[in-house]
Amino acid sequence: MSEPSKDGPPTPLSSSQPSQKSMTKAERRELQERQRAAKAAQKQQQGQGQGQASSSASSRSKAQGAPQKKSESGRPRASSSAAPTSSRDVGGAARDGSGGIDSEGPKTRGLRIFSHFGLPKTSGHQVKGDIHPAIIRLGLQFSEFKICGANARCIAMLTAFKTVIQDYTTPAHNTLSRHLMTYLSPQISHLVAARPMSVTMGNAIRQLKLEISGSDIDLPEQDAKDALCHIIDNYIRDRIIIADEVIEDLAVKKIKDGDVVMTYARSSLVEKILIRAHALNKRFSVIVLDSRPLLEGKTLLRTLTSTTPPISCTYALLPALPSLIKEVSVVLVGAHSLHTNGSVYSRAGTAMVAMLAKEHSVPVMVCCETYKFSESIMLDAFGKNELAPLKFSPPEAPKPHSNLEVLDPLYDSTPPTCITAVVTEVGLIPPTSISSIPLALGKTSL
Amino acid sequence: MASDPQMLANQRIVEDLASRLRRRQVVGSRQAALETLLVLRQVVSRARFSNVDQLVDVIRSVGRRLVDAQPKGRAHSFLYEYADFNHGSFITGTSEHSVGNTVRKVLHHIREEYHTATEGSTPAPAPTFSIAKFVSQGQPRKQQTVQKNDAAKVPLKENDPDDPDSFARTLKPVLMEAIQDVFDELETVYDNISKNAKDHIHSDEIILTLGKSKTVESFLKAAAHHRNYTVIVAETAPSFVFSSFHDHGLTRHFTRYGGREMAKSLSSAGISTFLVPDSSIYALMSRVNKVILGAHAILANGGMFATSGALLAATAARAYSTPVVVCAGQFKLTPLWNLYHEYGALDFGDPSSVLGFEEGDLVDKVDVVNPYYDYVQPELLDAFITNYGDHPPSSIYRLLKETYDDEDNEL
Numbered sequence: 001m002s003e004p005s006k007d008g009p010p011t012p013l014s015s016s017q018p019s020q021k022s023m024t025k026a027e028r029r030e031l032q033e034r035q036r037a038a039k040a041a042q043k044q045q046q047g048q049g050q051g052q053a054s055s056s057a058s059s060r061s062k063a064q065g066a067p068q069k070k071s072e073s074g075r076p077r078a079s080s081s082a083a084p085t086s087s088r089d090v091g092g093a094a095r096d097g098s099g100g101i102d103s104e105g106p107k108t109r110g111l112r113i114f115s116h117f118g119l120p121k122t123s124g125h126q127v128k129g130d131i132h133p134a135i136i137r138l139g140l141q142f143s144e145f146k147i148c149g150a151n152a153r154c155i156a157m158l159t160a161f162k163t164v165i166q167d168y169t170t171p172a173h174n175t176l177s178r179h180l181m182t183y184l185s186p187q188i189s190h191l192v193a194a195r196p197m198s199v200t201m202g203n204a205i206r207q208l209k210l211e212i213s214g215s216d217i218d219l220p221e222q223d224a225k226d227a228l229c230h231i232i233d234n235y236i237r238d239r240i241i242i243a244d245e246v247i248e249d250l251a252v253k254k255i256k257d258g259d260v261v262m263t264y265a266r267s268s269l270v271e272k273i274l275i276r277a278h279a280l281n282k283r284f285s286v287i288v289l290d291s292r293p294l295l296e297g298k299t300l301l302r303t304l305t306s307t308t309p310p311i312s313c314t315y316a317l318l319p320a321l322p323s324l325i326k327e328v329s330v331v332l333v334g335a336h337s338l339h340t341n342g343s344v345y346s347r348a349g350t351a352m353v354a355m356l357a358k359e360h361s362v363p364v365m366v367c368c369e370t371y372k373f374s375e376s377i378m379l380d381a382f383g384k385n386e387l388a389p390l391k392f393s394p395p396e397a398p399k400p401h402s403n404l405e406v407l408d409p410l411y412d413s414t415p416p417t418c419i420t421a422v423v424t425e426v427g428l429i430p431p432t433s434i435s436s437i438p439l440a441l442g443k444t445s446l
Numbered sequence: 447m448a449s450d451p452q453m454l455a456n457q458r459i460v461e462d463l464a465s466r467l468r469r470r471q472v473v474g475s476r477q478a479a480l481e482t483l484l485v486l487r488q489v490v491s492r493a494r495f496s497n498v499d500q501l502v503d504v505i506r507s508v509g510r511r512l513v514d515a516q517p518k519g520r521a522h523s524f525l526y527e528y529a530d531f532n533h534g535s536f537i538t539g540t541s542e543h544s545v546g547n548t549v550r551k552v553l554h555h556i557r558e559e560y561h562t563a564t565e566g567s568t569p570a571p572a573p574t575f576s577i578a579k580f581v582s583q584g585q586p587r588k589q590q591t592v593q594k595n596d597a598a599k600v601p602l603k604e605n606d607p608d609d610p611d612s613f614a615r616t617l618k619p620v621l622m623e624a625i626q627d628v629f630d631e632l633e634t635v636y637d638n639i640s641k642n643a644k645d646h647i648h649s650d651e652i653i654l655t656l657g658k659s660k661t662v663e664s665f666l667k668a669a670a671h672h673r674n675y676t677v678i679v680a681e682t683a684p685s686f687v688f689s690s691f692h693d694h695g696l697t698r699h700f701t702r703y704g705g706r707e708m709a710k711s712l713s714s715a716g717i718s719t720f721l722v723p724d725s726s727i728y729a730l731m732s733r734v735n736k737v738i739l740g741a742h743a744i745l746a747n748g749g750m751f752a753t754s755g756a757l758l759a760a761t762a763a764r765a766y767s768t769p770v771v772v773c774a775g776q777f778k779l780t781p782l783w784n785l786y787h788e789y790g791a792l793d794f795g796d797p798s799s800v801l802g803f804e805e806g807d808l809v810d811k812v813d814v815v816n817p818y819y820d821y822v823q824p825e826l827l828d829a830f831i832t833n834y835g836d837h838p839p840s841s842i843y844r845l846l847k848e849t850y851d852d853e854d855n856e857l
Contacts, residue, residue: 114720291725292683298805305811314813317683317800318724319755323817349725352758355765381729397681398706398721404713406721412729415765 114407128186132167134160135187139194145294145389150336150372151244151268154200155236157191161208162229169221176224177215184208196386199337199345199374207235239371243425244269247367251332251423252277254365259284259329262357264318265347266296267334269367271303274332278304278311286311287328291318291349293388293408318349321356331357335368335422339378342416342431344368348381348409354418363420366431370424373434381413452492459485460508464515467542475742476660478542479777480632482512486552487625496613498560501621502553509549509857516542543743543751543780546857548628550850551777555624557851563617631833635775636661638833640668646771646831651675651735654727654763657682657753658704659740661773663711665831666738670717677712678720678734680727681705682755684799684816704753724755728762737763739822741774741830746781746846748824748839750774757820760827769828776834781846781855794818 131139138160141147147156161184168183170176188205191197197205211231215224251273255261261284263270274286286304290297297315304311316324331353337345344350344366354364378384388408400406416431426437463485466472472481489508495501639661647653647669655662655677666677681703709721722730737759742751750756750772763770797814824839837845 292681292723293725298801298808301808301812305808310811312813313811314815315801315808316815319682319753319758319820320815320817322757322820323754324815347725348723348729351728352725352762355728355761356758359761380732382732385729396706397703398710398713401713403716404709404719404721407726407730408723409726409729412726 114405128190130183130186131190132160132164132187134163135190139190142191143194143389145195145392148294148296149266149268150198150200151240151369153198154204154371155240157201158204158208158232158236161187162232165225165228165232168225175217176219176221177213177217180212180228181209184212200372203371203373204235208232240369243369243371244272246425247369247423248273248276250428251365251367252280252282254330254363254423255282255284256329257283260287260327261285262287262289262324262328262331262353262362263300264289264297264331264333264350264353265291265294266300267367269369270332270334271300273367274304274311275307278307284311285313287314287316287324289316289318289321289324289349289353292394293392293410294347296347318352321353325356325360325362328357328360328362331362331364333364333366335366335372336411337372337374338366338368338422338431338434339374339376339413340435341377341379342419342434343378344414344416344419344422344431345374345378345381345384345411346414348412351381351412351414351418354414358418364418365421365423365428366414366419367423370426370434370437373437375435378413381409381411385412386410452494456489456492456508459488460511464512467512467516467545472542474660475542475544475778476632476635476775479544479548480629482545482548483552483625483629483632485512486549487622487629490552490621490625491618494614498556498617501556501614501617505549505553505556506854506857509546509553512549513546513857516545543782544777547743547777547780547850549857550781550854551628552625553854554849554851555628556621559620559624560617563620632775632777635777635833636664639773639775639831640665642831642836643669644672646738647673647675647736649673649675652678652733654678654680654731654734654737654759654768655708656680656705656737656739656755656759658708658711659753659773661775662738662740663708665773666712666717667715670715674718676718676720677709678722678730679705679709679712680722680724680755680759681709682753683724684795724758727755727759728765731762731766731768734763734766734768737768737770739770739772741772741778742819743780743782744772744774744778744830744842746783746843748827748830748842750778750822750827751819752822754817754820757822757826760822764826770826771829771831772827773831776832776845776849779832779842779846779849781850 138147138156141156142153147153164184164187165180168176168180170179188197191201208228208231211228215227219227247269255273255277259282261274263274263286277284288297288301288304301313301315304313314324333344333346333350333353335344335346335350339345344354346366357364386409388410392408393406397406398404419431421428422431422434424434424437429437463472463481466481467478472478486505486508489504490501493501493504495504643665647666651673653666653675655666657680669675682705683703705721709719713719739752739756739759742753744750752772760770795816795818797816800816801809801812801814803809824842827839830837830839830842832845834845
């Protein structure tokens, strides 16, 4: 699994678990904890499943509950219900979903195949254990979507970790390299409880773990902490900030005078690229497409029109896309993460923009730093997704009841066939080549 | 003839409907078709004619007036700026195609009645050719044969110099019946489309639909009597739905997201419903078994105009090889082509529903585009379910040939 701390209990299906010997003590302890948690969850799940079977609400809910139960207990899956790739995620995510149901009471969530999306988190979740105030604050900002976007969340998390590390003191009879991670783990779980972790956060945490376990035991504590903070700073600088600048340089070259650039929702990187191109006196116009639930395009629109002279912008909602696509010379979109098979996991709606652009032979460029790479395959955005919190559903929207569910998925997955190029800091590459870049795999740290 | 008080009365009702169409007070294809039919019935009942060509001319001029009255994209004042989006020529510019279609259909029926009346016992023109009749065999389709026998009994005299009204007097009862037939067809259109709903929706299927379409709504509800299935409704921003405007024509309540109304209505009928934003159509498509759409107008090539968002859904469906089924009444068949696949019907909606005036600082800096309709190519569609049976897009042209007369394609 690409994000060990996120996915929680290793389902028996995941085989990528490193052997126990190669793990540090901290990692082993963490693994034990996770397995214990998994067992508990499994028990609970089975109990729930049996209860459901005995009450036998309707034949349908049973049928759809079954595959989920099976994935939890590791028995062979029913072939009908889920695509093979999503099964891996369904295990982890389904647990979140059912956990949500448990805490929300016995409210039925309609069709079972959607249950693994998990309920949108309510903002005031409890603080369990010894959580640093900076993390509590960040958790709130995440769950309220005050900090939103893969880059922003990763930077915010790493910055908070710096505070946490500085405030940390190694207990007696322990070493920083062994103990710090056990201190950080609950902090991370707190953030995950606030909002499911982004791939970027997972990658950064993995790198951080590696650095912590590799830090010298003989180093004085303060020096070790300073060294870690320095490493974090470097990570933010190298993998995000400098990477963005390189991507801006590369992408700006693809915008020519007279072009019409289409973008969907708001990517911080695309925003920077457009501002940069404008600063270079390129004459182009922008079509900003947008959609519920988040309507982030309005924020982008505000930034673009506040330049002098304002960039000429057209704003439309997603259904207007077919009417506009003929005008477009290039589509620039951001990404949440990039997967081994070349699919791009991004804000829901991106896939349709890319699909239609491909149909009209308009190049689609995905702007994405290499640290967003995730070592997993994603065939559709069904296995793993996240729902927008209820505060984004407008007041005039119908309220959910027994027959009506309001689903606001946040992400979708664009197949590599719809993407012309991925603009990364190592150059413009086809989406399927991302796995051949060692940097993206984290094999070398800059 | 123009000074005739009856003609003046005719003109008044025509102008009344024309202005209501122009102000978009008549919304919805079926509503427009019904209103047109009411006007035509009045016009025919008051018209004075001594041969069939005069009658056809009267009806055609009314039809032309109504079609011309409607809002056209070019003259539309809602869009802040659309000069950039205004090239290419468009055959189709009217918003309610069903007005013209109804006129064509009435003309077709009038000619049919005239032929049977003049040629006596000649059977209706080659019924064996008709695929519509072939598909809908056994369907109680207007008792034409019964009426014809009555009509044939009185000998018709055209252009009788002694009694110029005799032609009209003989033919009018038959014509009124023919118009009544069209009327009945419109009244029962939803029931007839929904009749076979259970054959199209199977148990435990997941159906995706878009926005609010009365036809689709009744189709899905009819299927729910027999099947247990799930509907995902995309809310189609910012489509307008005028609900409950029957009162006085002016008390209109519209919602920005037709899908929300649809989801409310379907779930209250006991169908398990999911309401999703348009953005997640692609993400959920992998689990959808069938996409069921409503149409605004079905074109001669088998393509259609439908609420904007339909093209996205149909394209996404093709990416996943999901069948796309269109439910539409036959009055939506339009003998037009959309050769320039540019902007749907070139009909734009109110931009304030996309970017409201509460975003005041943005409004004057930004162009906002809000098209009403998408043009969906026939390649993306799998079947049309009409009140005249189910047809693939490739046989729509045949259906058109049977429904309308060629000379009426241009009113």
